Amino acid sequence: MSSADDNKVTLTIDGREVTVPRGMTVLEAAKSIGIEIPTFCWHPKLKPVGACRMCYVEIEKMPKLAVSCATEAMPGMVVHTDSDLVKQGRRAVLEFILLNHPLDCPTCDKGGECDLQDLTFAHGIDDSQFDFNKYRFIRDKKSTFDDYRLGPEIIRNQNRCILCYKCVRSNKEVFGEYDLGAFQRGNITEIDTGPGQQVDSIYSGNLVEICPVGALTNTDWRYNIRVWKTQKVNSICQYCADGCNLTLWKDRQKIYRATSRRNDAIDEGWICNRGRYGYQIANAEGRLTVPLIKRGERQENATWDEAIELIARRFKEIKDKKGGVCIGGLAYPGLDSASLYAFSKLFRTILNSNNVDFRIDYKMLPEEPGDLYTQITSRKFSIAGIENSDVVLVIGSNLINEHPITNLRVRKVVTQKGAKLYTLNPFATKSGDISTDEIIYRAGTVEALINGLCVSIVEQKLASDTVDASKLATRVEPNTVAQAAKISGVEADRIVGLAQALGEAKHITLITGELLSTSITRDAITAAIMNLALLCGMAENGQIGFLSKYANSKGAEKLGVMPLLSDSLIAEMKTLWGGYPEQKGLGADRMILSAKKEEIDALFVMGSDPMLCYPDGQFVREGIEKLDFLVVADLFETRTTQMADVVLPLSSIAEMSGDFVNLEGTVQHFDQAIKPLGQSMPGYDICNKIASALKEPLFESVARMQPDIMRLLLREENPEIQRELREVKTSVEQASGEYTVPLFVVDQAHHFAHLTERSKSLSAFCSEAHLELSPSMAEKLHAETGTLIRVESEVGKVILPVIISEHIDNDVAVVTRNFSANPVNDLQMRKQRVDYVRLTRVEEK
Template sequence: MTDQVTLTIDGREVTVPKGTLVVDAAEQLNIEIPVFCSHPKLDPVACCRMCLVEIVGPRGPMLQTACSVPVADGMVVNTQTPQVKETQEATLAFILLNHPLDCPICDKGGECPLQDQTMRYGPGFSQLLEPKRRKKKHYMISDTIVLDQERCVVCWRCIRYLQEWEDKPQLALFERGGATIIDIQEGKPVTAKTGGNIIDICPVGALTNRVSRFSYRPWEIERTPSICNHCSVGCNIRMDSRTHTLRRIVGRENMAVNDQWICDKGRFAHAWVNHEERLEMPLVRKEGALVPASWSEALQLVADKLQAIKGSSGADAIGGIGSAKLSNESNYLFQRFFRQIVGTNNVDHRNGSDVTAIATGMPALADVMKPQYGPDPKVDTIFLFGVDPSEELPILDVHLKRAVRRGKAKLITAHPRTIELTRYDGPHLSYKPGTEATLLNGLTKAALALTKEKPEGVEKLVADVDNSALKNFCGVDPDAVEAAAKLLVESEKALILYGPMAARGEIGQQTVNGLTNLALLTGHSERLGYVGLEANSQGARDMGLLPNRLPGHAALDNSDMRQRLERAWGCTLPKKAGKGYKTLLNEAGSAVKALYIMGANPASERPQWAANLEKLEFLVVQDLFLTETAQLADVVLPALSWAEADGTFTN
């Protein structure tokens, strides 16, 4: 149990865990101690001096920084003495000496800690008699972040975030004393994938969002909690809108997922939501051209054509392609429509990557198991196979890097490319594409030599893999393979994550089997998991948007699930396995007569698929824009973006 200490703050006792900072102990009593540099997610530096309080010691009361001093048993703290108030006023007066009078045009105005603390603790007049210092204003330090050095209070929050979380010291302090400024290093812009978080934690308007500058005032915006739709991490966000237009996106705290951080793609890439080319009404093809139509006309045409094709060619001549970018509710209703109304299992969502290994073979391990990973992975080893978090899942990357840098976990990577995480110590296996199964058998063989238990059949399975195969065929160092196997065997809790690169194509099933064998042998099968790239990759599978799985990952011949669904839907479900994404598009215009495509754009992926779509008897596309696929459609239905619809994602 954590040691507890009791102290007195402003005459009131409070008991907190040993090691708690004074500022956090005061917060438990609802006593506000003003801060600028202090932030709960950053290490303390005590540089702004705003949080000075009196702490009574053997020599009497002394001013100390509440943000950096840990509590002690019997400590007495005073936050309201005349000396404390005088110091707070003097600190604010110093900060305001050269601070510009930008409040009427500053994006931070109305939600600015400097404004709030000046009103509550500051002087009522300016003490500056000389001209203010002039520094750089409206200075681009990245494509999306604007720095105003005149507004900066030199709290170091931005510097510390980039160092402590991104491990990229791309901002630094320059000059000294009152001339101190924060600037980019050697003229190089901030390139951190999550660099936009420094905007959120800046206590003033020194760092602002170029995408949303001057487009709102804080008291005018409507705040809506939501989930980011750019990758499968599922970062919690808040969407701020004004006049029914999305203006900005900021992080929303969820300690089980993203802490309070979001990546730059999630923060800045939302202009498409308000884009002028968004579809606003249905389109139907008449005399070779798409023309506006009413909803009733468009929907009636879709119903009539699908019914006619079902009658002439059968239900299996019709197929549906959904999207892992859409909500659970949308994907559930989409697959239900095809199974209940059309009468076919021809539904899928796995665009192009064709990760068949995740939907077949070993559902108990590949489908259902979802190991938790987030701000605190609570594991001692992290093994990434065929996944590049920095490029694909930036917030996961931030948390993994922090765990490795702080000594909480050791790292193993296996990837055809040199990824960013390879700059950290650990076995890094840069294999040749297509050799995944052999590499995993080599890892299993090396692990087998280090374990006492020898599961039946495993030795025979990996007998043909030797150092020569690893070196010449896979292109990896056999010593690195042995080191990785040793780490996995010796680890108490290892997290093993793999992505679409490892599970796609003809060898995908072999790769998933190899990972499963390795995880079972080393005792980490509970923490083996697939990391999809799309926002709702997991949810789309959960909802049954697959040609060979019902909702809940149930097999098509699962009698219990079939009976439950048939009772709920009032129909008889089709038994024949459906056609997947690639098959539907390869057979479009021949065996497949009609397609309903929702949120996908296969015409942009392969010229042959675009040609096949033109041969269809009937094509329905539901999307936000007139995409390459929508331009080929007979009926185009507008869709709501994730920012406009209610629903859920499964990360």
């Protein structure tokens, strides 16, 4: 009987009635009431294909067995999931699958979590009538087995493959990669890469997780341990700000692997390779386990007491002599919230200094608190909410590199729901492959382009009526589309086309990334984008995401690990701590400038590596060299720790429990997996020890501190954005002299900041810095992949091997910065908006 509500369908499964939304399949309807129908080729996030035939059910009035993953639930259906015919059908399918399946269970890595093992045990027969030799996909006639390495991390054994096609389907439908495919047909079908290719996309680890049997296996898990020996720990990825949920699998004091812990609000069960293989830094070789104190020229092992005593003594000296303003603190925004809070509290209550900051990769930060940028970033952004948009605009972000999982969500809304993607970047990126128009602007001209867009929207009379657009022409410069086209190098009709799409869109998601947020003209860019948002009505029908970069950047913002805070946040801190230093604090780059001028004598760096990451290598080196006293706490030896007077061993994220706040503003908790390695300590304990030695402890226990932390993290600041067009003036720097190629410093696809190069698997993907060039530029330099090129700027030079890009097609140089052997920040200058370099080929001797 059909129910009165047209959108719902009532059917009977195994004698139980269930009402489900129209369009749901029988399989999902059964799942919703707890009846599990066995499947191999069905996955909640992929389109059903009906390939494995395991999900048979018997439906009355249908002559044959039906596959429940592909049959839509119809009103009045009577379904039996466990009748004799269904049981016989399942046994037959299992017998067919096991015909040529090898008896590999003792050596197969999937044993213990294998779908085929579990389902055969539940539904199969224990003897087969097949009495021929099993077919073997011979790789090498002399060896006894057929494992084949498809990529740095994936090993394939085709004999075990049951051809559910989940790997090739997810690769194509969800990730948009084409490096894995099926070859041949029939029962000799092979899942393989193209000849000479490797499976090394950033999502390739998911293919191993999705394989139901041991056909695709990971190298980092190979033969190490059986899954039933391990324990699962809930964790959160410590790299980018997407905040994917992970499960760490550990036994005793070693972590063996990380897999996805599906969270439909953020990652939908997919994680990128950084999160998947980045756990390895916890157990990597080279972890600092004892404090080091520099005596003479060398750094020698010391005890915690010695180190803390030295730190306390020196800090006290400096504070007493010149005041707390001479001590600065730099925290790594990938630390947990408790450590960041303790850091801020240490400086503000004990050292009486406001010099704390986490924004170590920004050039010349603006200094006003509560500016428009902060107003926008304090608004909520929802990754799942991207699915409501019909236009997605990405400005200044290589989305697949910076936020791989947000990129998947954008892919989903574009490929499955027909939304339109527009990207505005200084060079072409992979995420732009599915875009309706990929606009490349001349480096350093983005606000001119956005002003042009605003002007075009007003000219086409598509502006939202919530804002007064009449004064636009006087407020922005350039104020004609032609002028904007000339400055930015984009054809005028493309600007007009994009403006039309934005004006006619019903719900827009705007995303910006690292290429904008770290720029010195951030204020102008923010004002321009705000104008655009107001004119398109994004405040009502859309969302604006100035996506934060690190795992806990948003947490650091909310906890106030910044020198200048809004008045309301200062008031909160006064309530919590009873006081707040009055002197104006200094931001990260101002701190280093002051260090250079010898106004700051001591610096406490917790977790970051400014020598590698700050975008002006010479500047930061000069600044740090002039310091009287440098304390660095980190996991490994880095360029910064080598210059420190005291080095403290820091515990990694897996060795403590804590919270991260992801780019949406969601607070997510992660649990401790292993004990702190050696004598390392979590950041909050280090701060507490220093505070106790100086004056008094910051907290009795972390648990007691937690309510204060949560109070700050859950504070909602929803400032009303003035609906008024702002002034935006453009100033364009011209490249001069011999240095004409714009330089962009980015993270390599498989790496993030300064920690991941210690991970063995991620280094297998890429282990050295390189220069990415368009094919035309490479030809001009007569370079092929691997040729060494000297990259020179006014202030420094680096020699890097070339990689010829598949996407970039304009004259830019893109270098990767994650490798301490080749610090590319020597090329950058903090006062310049765009760095220009010259490329010459290194001649072989």
